Structure formats: structure tokens, C-alpha cells
Amino acid sequence: MHPALLIDFGSTYTKLTALDLDQERILGTSSACTTSADDIMKGLDKALALLEVQTGDLDYRMRLACSSAAGGLRMMVSGLVPELTAEAARQAALGAGARICRLFSHELSSRDLTAIEDDPPDIFLLTGGTDGGNRECITGNAEKLASLSVRFPIIYAGNRSALDDCERILSDFPLTLCPNVMPRFGELNIEPVQKEIRALFLSRIVTARGLSRTRELLSGILMPTPSAILSAVRLLADGCGGEPGIGELMAIDVGGATTDVYSIGRGEPDDLQIIFKGLEEPYAKRTVEGDIGVRYSIQGIAGEKGLDWIACRAELPADQVSALIGQLAARPSTVPSAAGRLRKLDDALAAGAVEIASRRHAGTLTRVYTPMGIAYMQTGKNLRLMERIILTGGPLVYAGDPLAIAGQALHSSLHPESLRPRQAEAFLDQSYILSAMGVLAESQPEIALRVMKRELRLIGRCGQTLHQD
Amino acid sequence: MLVIGVIGADVHAVGIRILEFAFREAGYQVTNLGVMVSQEEFIGAALETGADAIIVSSLYGHGELDCRGLREKCEEAGLGEILLYVGGNIVVGKQDFSDVEKRFRAMGFDRVFPPGTTPEEAIACLDKDLGVK
Numbered sequence: 001m002h003p004a005l006l007i008d009f010g011s012t013y014t015k016l017t018a019l020d021l022d023q024e025r026i027l028g029t030s031s032a033c034t035t036s037a038d039d040i041m042k043g044l045d046k047a048l049a050l051l052e053v054q055t056g057d058l059d060y061r062m063r064l065a066c067s068s069a070a071g072g073l074r075m076m077v078s079g080l081v082p083e084l085t086a087e088a089a090r091q092a093a094l095g096a097g098a099r100i101c102r103l104f105s106h107e108l109s110s111r112d113l114t115a116i117e118d119d120p121p122d123i124f125l126l127t128g129g130t131d132g133g134n135r136e137c138i139t140g141n142a143e144k145l146a147s148l149s150v151r152f153p154i155i156y157a158g159n160r161s162a163l164d165d166c167e168r169i170l171s172d173f174p175l176t177l178c179p180n181v182m183p184r185f186g187e188l189n190i191e192p193v194q195k196e197i198r199a200l201f202l203s204r205i206v207t208a209r210g211l212s213r214t215r216e217l218l219s220g221i222l223m224p225t226p227s228a229i230l231s232a233v234r235l236l237a238d239g240c241g242g243e244p245g246i247g248e249l250m251a252i253d254v255g256g257a258t259t260d261v262y263s264i265g266r267g268e269p270d271d272l273q274i275i276f277k278g279l280e281e282p283y284a285k286r287t288v289e290g291d292i293g294v295r296y297s298i299q300g301i302a303g304e305k306g307l308d309w310i311a312c313r314a315e316l317p318a319d320q321v322s323a324l325i326g327q328l329a330a331r332p333s334t335v336p337s338a339a340g341r342l343r344k345l346d347d348a349l350a351a352g353a354v355e356i357a358s359r360r361h362a363g364t365l366t367r368v369y370t371p372m373g374i375a376y377m378q379t380g381k382n383l384r385l386m387e388r389i390i391l392t393g394g395p396l397v398y399a400g401d402p403l404a405i406a407g408q409a410l411h412s413s414l415h416p417e418s419l420r421p422r423q424a425e426a427f428l429d430q431s432y433i434l435s436a437m438g439v440l441a442e443s444q445p446e447i448a449l450r451v452m453k454r455e456l457r458l459i460g461r462c463g464q465t466l467h468q469d
Numbered sequence: 470m471l472v473i474g475v476i477g478a479d480v481h482a483v484g485i486r487i488l489e490f491a492f493r494e495a496g497y498q499v500t501n502l503g504v505m506v507s508q509e510e511f512i513g514a515a516l517e518t519g520a521d522a523i524i525v526s527s528l529y530g531h532g533e534l535d536c537r538g539l540r541e542k543c544e545e546a547g548l549g550e551i552l553l554y555v556g557g558n559i560v561v562g563k564q565d566f567s568d569v570e571k572r573f574r575a576m577g578f579d580r581v582f583p584p585g586t587t588p589e590e591a592i593a594c595l596d597k598d599l600g601v602k
Binding site: 080081083084085128129130132133134135182184185186275277368369370371372375377 | 478498503520
């Protein structure tokens with residue numbers, strides 16, 4: 001036996017997975033409340049004790065972790081045009097698992113600078129201009145950052161032609177130079193930046209957050225949790241070595257505060273008549289909805305879907321739903337029992353979260369009437385032909401009817417413009433292991449892949465069946 | 470650096486490729502936005518690439534509607550001085566071109582090209598306006 005301990009330090013829960021690397025099987029999983037940011041060891045100890053009850057005393061050869069505790073990886077990003085370099089920078093940071101606390105475009109204002117100074121980010125991503133393009137914006141912003149009284153790590157990933165100037169201007173910041181996030185118009189190049197974000201997270205952030213105390217026990221905190229999930233689902237889609245993946249997919253992680261959606265696939269137009277517009281889309285894409293979650297962000301779901309929609313799905317009277325939503329918002333740690341009205345309400349909220357977050361993640365198709373006939377324009381990612389949806393996160397893992405909730409991620413006649421999957425197989429992360437497998441994938445991708453393929457449970461098929469002649 | 474594209478709901482895809490090729494041959498760096506390009510796309514691309522000129526093509530007769538306000542938007546975006554060219558079949562029907570040119574000049578375009586203009590003529594104007602040769 002070769003046991004490995006995989007840890008996910010969350011902001012609310014610390015989740016553990018014990019895995020035997022020889023047999024490639026899960027020995028046990030447990031979770032406990034993360035006590036507080038400054039002493040995450042207590043939460044870990046509690047969860048370890050719970051795990052030990054299942055597994056007995058194990059001599060772990062490998063202890064790996066991901067973390068979204070202590071606010072996660074807090075980034076600020078700046079670019080020139082909101083839909084272009086600022087969007088490319090946003091995609092880069094989201095895909096690296098960051099929480100974007102501020103997004104700037106064009107020149108930084110004095111208010112922006114005050115906001116940066118008041119609460120400096122873990123990393124600032126500075127972009128703007130294509131290579132050889134606009135340089136005034138990024139050099140101006142570099143000068144403004146240099147005038148601040150605070151220092152923080154900066155990743156420069158803008159116009160190459162302004163790089164020398166900016167390197168000089170920012171000489172007393174910890175500065176990492178990267179290839180441009182948008183080297184040519186519309187071309188997205190975010191993976192080099194994501195690699196640097198990961199490296200900075202390891203070398204600086206973990207230490208600064210007091211997470212380093214855990215280091216004595218761990219082989220390393222490898223990455224922010226969303227980044228672990230993104231690597232896990234990318235591995236699951238693409239495969240590795242001799243082990244094939246399951247193909248293009250989307251994954252949805254509903255939480256108490258946020259809902260994350262991931263898609264692995266090219267997402268290009270599926271018809272020659274459709275013209276793609278805007279910035280290229282990342283193959284492995286993550287979006288996060290900060291206003292959509294079943295506890296802290298419950299009002300976001302209620303506000304967008306409406307009380308009647310939630311009440312109808314939960315089969316409860318609207319006034320009762322309204323009261324319960326107030327209670328859940330006030331007590332975010334509430335966990336519903338297996339059956340009962342809270343469970344029904346949680347399912348309805350999760351369905352709402354999935355519907356909203358998948359719609360915001362997917363691209364859109366616009367019909368344009370031209371003198372030559374109807375033309376279609378696609379912006380964002382086309383997920384219509386994606387055939388797999390992975391569900392993770394407490395509200396989905398413990399849902400009464402997860403298949404019905406998965407159906408909310410599909411194409412709907414209420415939003416025909418949204419390029420969501422037409423039909424899909426739904427898989428449930430029943431043992432709650434996606435983040436752990438993302439961490440393990442760093443060193444043992446084939447094992448992580450085989451474990452995922454076995455542990456993710458196919459719960460059924462949803463959506464319209466296509467009639468074929 | 471030039472930003473080129475076919476404005477509005479116009480899907481004529483061939484001519485713009487020929488223009489892209491000709492401008493590149495003449496030594497210009499070109500960002501070709503293709504067909505069905507909105508005013509906002511022209512401006513976003515010109516901002517990021519630090520373009521010297523926006524060259525608008527229109528072949529389906531609605532150019533006058535599509536081009537209205539482009540200069541003002543450029544000014545709003547801080548691109549007030551950028552060269553604006555337009556060419557193709559930019560109006561409906563057979564109209565006196567000097568009238569058409571006057572109307573487009575009044576809309577803020579620096580050069581207005583009639584149907585049948587060769588790429589070489591446009592390149593000669595660019596060279597002159599940008600002071601390259």
C-alpha cells in the first residue's frame with residue numbers, strides 16, 4: 001500500500017481524500033469546518049481524525065494540497081479595451097484559479113490607485129496593447145503603479161514594445177515578464193501567464209498567508225482550488241499517455257458563495273454560416289459567478305430567477321420560500337437533511353444557480369438580417385455539441401435529484417441565443433474528489449485520470465434526443 | 470499599422486482579403502477584422518494595435534448608415550486624429566460620386582474611394598497621408 005493524502009483547504013470546509021496509489025482506490029474521505037484563516041491546522045486535524053476512523057492509521061508518503069482559504073488568490077488585472085486585452089487578462093487570471101478583486105481597463109484613475117493602495121492584491125496582472133501596438137496606456141499605468149507607497153508582485157503581459165520601459169519603471173516591484181496575453185488582435189495567449197501565476201502562488205502567496213506552517217506536514221500546497229478543478233477536468237477530457245479521456249465536457253461547481261463553470265473544448269461555430277466575433281476563447285475556460293451561490297449569494301439566485309420560479313421548482317408556497325431564503329442567508333452553515341423542505345429548496349436554488357451560471361459561461365448566437373439573407377454571429381464559446389456535464393460542489397453532490405438540476409445547464413427555448421449543450425450525459429462527483437485529483441494530476445496524472453473515470457458516476461442523460469433518419 | 474474590415478451587416482468576404490494582401494505587400498502591418506464589423510470593433514482594434522488608419526469597406530449599399538458616427542466615436546475613444554478611409558459601393562444606386570464624397574467627408578472620412586478603385590490608388594494615398602514615402 002502506498003497511501004497519499006490530498007487536502008482541499010476551502011474557505012468553509014477542509015476536505016480530505018486518502019488514496020492508495022498502488023491499488024488506485026479511495027481509502028476514505030472526510031471534511032471538517034475550516035476554523036479560521038490564521039489557524040487552518042485545527043480544521044485539518046479535525047478532518048484527519050474523522051478520516052482515521054475510516055482508514056485507520058496510515059503512513060502517508062505524499063501529502064498534497066490545494067487551497068482557497070484565506071480569501072483565495074486575490075488578483076487585480078488591468079488592460080486597455082474592456083473586451084480585448086482586459087478580457088484576455090481576466091481569462092488568464094480566472095483560469096489560474098484567481099479571485100479577481102478588481103478589473104481595470106484604459107488608464108488607472110486616482111480612485112483606482114487608492115483602491116489598490118488600500119487593499120493591495122496578491123498579484124497584479126498588467127496588460128494592454130498588442131505587440132507593436134498601443135504603448136501609452138501600459139507605460140502610463142506602470143508609472144502610476146510605481147507612484148504608490150505599496151509594493152506587490154506584478155506580472156507584465158502586455159505590448160512587447162513597451163516592455164523595456166515598463167521594466168525600468170517597475171524596477172522596485174517583484175516583476176515577472178511574460179509574453180503578451182493578446183500578441184495580435186483577437187489572438188489569446190494566456191497559458192504562459194497562468195504558469196507564472198502558479199509559480200508566484202507557490203513561492204510567495206502560500207508563505208505570506210501563514211499557510212506555510214502546514215508545509216512541514218505537506219509535500220506542498222500546489223495551487224488554488226479552482227485551478228486544481230480545471231486541471232482535473234482538462235485531464236478527464238483530454239486523457240494522458242495511454243489512458244484516453246472522455247472527450248469535451250463542461251463542469252459545474254455550485255457553492256455557498258460562488259458558482260464556477262468550466263468548459264474543455266474548442267467551442268467554435270458548428271456551422272459555416274456562423275461568423276465568430278470577438279476575442280478567441282480559451283480551450284480550457286473557467287468562469288466564476290460571485291453573485292450566485294446557495295448561501296452567502298442566495299439573494300443573487302432569488303433576484304435573477306424570481307421567487308415564483310424557485311417556489312414552483314421546490315413545490316413550496318412562495319411566502320415560505322421567501323422566509324426560508326432569509327433564514328439560509330442569515331445562517332450559511334445550514335445543512336439540509338436528506339429529505340424535507342430545505343432539501344427541496346436547496347435543489348431548486350442549485351437548479352437556478354446552474355441555469356444562470358451556465359448561461360453566463362456559454363457563448364451567444366445573434367441573428368442578423370442582411371440584404372443577402374440571414375446571417376449568424378457567434379460571440380463566446382459554442383457548447384451546443386458538448387455531450388458531458390460534470391456536477392460537483394456540496395449542493396449538487398448531495399442533491400435529491402441531480403439529473404434534473406443538470407438539465408438546467410442545457411439549451412432552453414427561453415434563451416435560444418445561449419449556446420448551451422443540446423443534450424448531455426450527466427456525471428456526479430459523488431465522492432467529491434475533483435479538486436484532489438487535480439492536485440494529484442501534477443505528479444500522477446494517469447492514476448488521477450483512472451480514479452476519476454471510475455469514481456464519477458453517470459447519473460443519466462438529459463436533454464432532447466436528436467431524431468435521426 | 471492599418472485596421473481594415475467590412476462594416477455593418479455586409480458579408481462580402483473576398484475583396485477585404487485582396488486589400489489585406491495588397492497592403493501587406495506594400496509594407497503595411499494589417500489587422501483584418503473580416504466581415505460584419507461593427508464601429509466598436511474597428512475602434513477597439515485600432516486602440517489596442519495603435520493603428521495609424523482605419524480603412525472601412527462597404528459593398529452592399531448601406532455604407533452611409535453604417536459609417537455615420539464613426540468619427541465621433543473615434544474622438545470619444547481618444548482616436549480623434551486617426552485617418553479614416555472608406556471605399557466600395559458605399560451608397561445605394563447610381564449617384565454622382567462628388568456628392569457622395571462630400572457627404573462622407575462631412576462625416577469625418579479623410580478619403581472616400583469610388584467603385585473600381587485599385588488597391589494601388591489607396592496605397593498611394595496612405596503613403597502620402599502617413600508621410601511614409
